[in-house]
Amino acid sequence: MRRLLLLAATLIVSCNVASAQSSQPYAGLEHRPIKALSHQQIDDLRAGRGMGLALAAELNGYPGPSHVLEFGDRLDLTADQRIQVQRLFDAMKQEAVPLGNKLVEQETELDGLFSARVVTSESLKATLAAISETQALLRESHLKYHLSTTALLDRSQMQRYAELRGYQRPDGSEKHKHHH
Numbered sequence: 536m537r538r539l540l541l542l543a544a545t546l547i548v549s550c551n552v553a554s555a556q557s558s559q560p561y562a563g564l565e566h567r568p569i570k571a572l573s574h575q576q577i578d579d580l581r582a583g584r585g586m587g588l589a590l591a592a593e594l595n596g597y598p599g600p601s602h603v604l605e606f607g608d609r610l611d612l613t614a615d616q617r618i619q620v621q622r623l624f625d626a627m628k629q630e631a632v633p634l635g636n637k638l639v640e641q642e643t644e645l646d647g648l649f650s651a652r653v654v655t656s657e658s659l660k661a662t663l664a665a666i667s668e669t670q671a672l673l674r675e676s677h678l679k680y681h682l683s684t685t686a687l688l689d690r691s692q693m694q695r696y697a698e699l700r701g702y703q704r705p706d707g708s709e710k711h712k713h714h715h
Contacts, residue, residue, distance in 0.1 A: 580635030592681035600624035627680040634673040
């Protein structure tokens with residue numbers, strides 16, 4: 536009986552701790568300069584990094600220029616392919632960096648509306664519409680370069696890329712089977 540009481544007391548304490556932690560999932564985030572973005576996200580946006588924006592392409596067999604360049608030797612890229620993929624990568628960065636900076640500015644504006652307590656339904660709607668448009672343009676800028684990069688690779692390079700990224704085994708079968 537004593538063990539049972541001890542077990543019950545332990546469970547109650549651990550449940551209360553878990554409950555307290557889960558009711559404060561954002562504790563500490565209030566000190567961020569932009570509440571909706573981590574420092575890493577801000578850095579990634581300003582640097583034009585993908586941040587998972589092109590996963591629809593990447594995970595469906597459309598390699599991006601960054602990783603193709605990274606695996607250039609192992610993909611046996613020709614000199615011409617390297618030049619073309621590098622051009623695509625540079626163009627993507629040239630597009631993504633200003634869009635990322637714009638998104639950071641827009642998120643700063645949204646944060647400011649709330650922190651200054653001047654947000655209205657109208658200003659909220661307008662700011663979110665602008666943010667959404669920038670997010671869509673940023674995502675498109677990453678996705679379209681996956682399309683362009685894919686067009687430059689042959690079938691064996693695509694297969695090798697999928698293997699190097701861990702999406703496929705060398706025998707061509709998928710590495711992770713999805714269970715529904």
